[in-house]
Amino acid sequence: MKVTSVEAVAVQGLAAPWMFCIIRTDDGITGYSEFGEGLVANGMAGLVKDLSRFIVGQDPRQVEKLYMDMFRGTQSVYGGATWQAMAGIELALWDVKAKALGVPVYELFGGPTRTEQRVYWSHLATYQAGSAEKLGAKPIKSLDDACKLVEEAKAAGYDCFKTNILIPAEKGQPWTGIRQGRSGPHDQPLTRELLNTAVRQIKAFRETAGPEMDICLDVNVNFKAAGQIRLGQALAEHDLFWMEIDNLDAKSLRMVKDHAGVPICSGEQKLGPINYLPYYEERAMDVVKVDVQWQGFTPARNAAKMAEVFDMNIAPHNFNGHLSTFQSMNLCASINNVLISESDPAQVKWRDELVTHVPEIKNGRVTIPTRPGWGTDLDEKALKKYAVKL
Ligand SMILES: [Mg+2]
Structure with a gap:
């Protein structure tokens, strides 16, 4: 061939x-x-x-x-x-x-190690705050609106969700979310206002979710280490599953992990085991984010296997189309150290059209696919229909 x-x-x-x-x-x-x-x-x-x-x-x-x-x-x-x-x-x-x-791909790596995988509802309220129109969703104009989405996730059977800090607007105006360094000046300050906003949001989400749901907060690259520590300490009483941080320095992340008082998840942009190693040696993460789409299958799997040696579980980073979910499920089914994986229930309507099979998700669990390859093909007609001209 x-x-x-x-x-x-x-x-x-x-x-x-x-x-x-x-x-x-x-x-x-x-x-x-x-x-x-x-x-x-x-x-x-x-x-x-x-x-x-x-x-x-x-x-x-x-x-x-x-x-x-x-x-x-x-x-x-x-x-x-x-x-x-x-x-x-x-x-x-x-x-x-x-x-x-x-x-299936996982068969080439000794799998399947599981028949289903727990996933969390990701970008809960974040996407609705930033892109309600594109999602065909109601805009978020209050903390109550955001809490309704927590109820929705719970009713759909999810027992874990992840959100970002939502920025309130004038009464009656749509709120926005902060992600990927869009929080303003590059000083990345955790202002008193942002701190209070985050605490109010997570407190309300915890009250709505109750004690049975796990809650993650992703702060991406928005704060420097001191701000991350302060935020973690302020949120600790609400029992976060993890605070997620995109970090470039293993020692500073270890400092955050030691002092923030909440579990730390990081690593989504690391490519290949060699770039994870300093973090593992430093014991800088509680949960290791591993992106299959950005690294490739073997580098991602090697990074995951290496995490196992350091007694850590991984959580696949997965925020794109459905094929990335299939790829991530093949990773999960080929290893033995997965805490949970990411999933975006709210997405643009045409996402389903791009694949021949959509992931089977029930009660916050994805069924591991059994079809050859990743478990779905792309629909090339649909790819053409929604193509971006480069
Ligand atoms: Mg992240």
Whole structure:
């Protein structure tokens, strides 16, 4: 079998395009993947095109060899977006190989280790606060509106959700959320106002959720370490499942973990086990975020297996289209150290159209797929319909 083409497609997402990679072969098997950060869609698509020189004409089933060809061949542009584009290709190659053997991807790695996976309702109230119109949802204009979503998650059977700090507006105006450094000046201050806002929100969410639900708060890159510690201490009485932080320095994260008084989850942007290692050695995280779409399957799995050695569980980062959920479920079904995985119940309406199968989710549990490959194909007609022109 030989690869005849490698292609990257960008499709309209909620905040940024979703990226998909399509690998075609001369014996009719097509491999699909969802990958990378759509914020840099033009760069991602260009990188996949550049990397295809290592793949076209090769046997797609030698996934490890081809990955190493790309890895060694791009040492002069090490890491970052290059690795994310390599992930797109690697993931699509696993899909080809598993389909060629007629098995799910996790079967290639000794799975399944489970038949279902607990997931949390992610971006609860965050997406509705920022993109109500795109979601066909009601805008959030009060804390009561946000608490209704907690009730909705509970009624749907979820026992865990994650939110971000919501920013109140003038009475009757839609609220917004803070994510990814949009909190204002790059001093990243935790102001008294933000601290009080966060405490009011989490207190109300805990009262609505009751003691049986787990609550996570993602603060991304919005505060420096001192602010993270202060926020954690102020929220500790509401029993967070974790506070999530995007961090670039293992020692500062260890300091936060030691003093914040809440469990710390981090790691979603780390690519490959080598970049997780300083955090593991520092014991800087309670829960390790691992993104399959950004790293590729083998690097993500290796990072997860290494976390197991350090006595930690992982939580897959998964906020894109459905194919990324299938990829993440294949990771969960191939390892033994998963705390919980991410899931976005509220999303743009066309997300379902992009795949031939949607994930089966019941009572906050995803059924591990059993179909060959990832467990779903992409609908290429739908990809064209919602494509973003690059
Ligand atoms: Mg996060």
